[in-house]
Amino acid sequence: MKTFIDLFISFFKIGVFGYGGGYAMLPLIEREVVINNPWLTSSQFLDIIGISQMTPGPISINTATFVGYQIGGFFGSVAATVGVVSFSFMLVSIATHYILKFKNSKVLKNALMGMRPALIGLIISAFISLAGKSYLDFKSIIIGVIILGVSLKSKLHPILVIVLSGVLGTVFYGIL
Structure with a gap:
C-alpha cells in the first residue's frame, strides 16, 4: 500500500x-x-x-x-x-x-507569451538530459542525425519515424 x-x-x-x-x-x-x-x-x-x-x-x-x-x-x-x-x-x-x-x-496574453520560451527551454533540457544516455556510440549518433533530417524535411507521422528508427537500429546493430 x-x-x-x-x-x-x-x-x-x-x-x-x-x-x-x-x-x-x-x-x-x-x-x-x-x-x-x-x-x-x-x-x-x-x-x-x-x-x-x-x-x-x-x-x-x-x-x-x-x-x-x-x-x-x-x-x-x-x-x-x-x-x-x-x-x-x-x-x-x-x-x-x-x-x-x-x-x-493584455496581462494574460503577455504572461502566456513569456511562458513559451520557457517551455522550449524545458524541452531542450529534457533533450540534453536524455541525449547523453541515448547517444552511446557513432551508430546511435548516425541514427539520430538521420531521424532528425527525416523529421525536419518530411511530414512523416511520428509512428512511422519511430518504426524507421527501429529499422535503422536493426540494420546498424545487426539482427539479433
Whole structure:
C-alpha cells in the first residue's frame, strides 16, 4: 500500500511542477523515479520513454502509467496516472472560468507569451538530459542525425519515424 501512495505522491508532485506538458516533465519524472526514488535505472527509464512515445496519448501520462506498472503492477499504474493528472484536472477546472473571463487581458496574453520560451527551454533540457544516455556510440549518433533530417524535411507521422528508427537500429546493430 505504501508503494501506491508513494507513486501517487511522486507523480502528483510531477503534475504540480510540470508546467509545459509531457516533454517538459521528463526531467522531473527522471529525477523522481531514477534519482530520488531509485525505482528504475536510467536504461529502464529510457526504454519506458520510448514505449511512451509509441503509444497513443500524452507522454507524461503514458510514462506515469508505465512506470507505475513497472513498480506496482496494475494498481501502481493507476496510482501514478491518477497522481500525474490530478493537479492538472483541478487547475484546469478552476482556471477555465478565469481564462474565459480575462481572455482579452493584455496581462494574460503577455504572461502566456513569456511562458513559451520557457517551455522550449524545458524541452531542450529534457533533450540534453536524455541525449547523453541515448547517444552511446557513432551508430546511435548516425541514427539520430538521420531521424532528425527525416523529421525536419518530411511530414512523416511520428509512428512511422519511430518504426524507421527501429529499422535503422536493426540494420546498424545487426539482427539479433
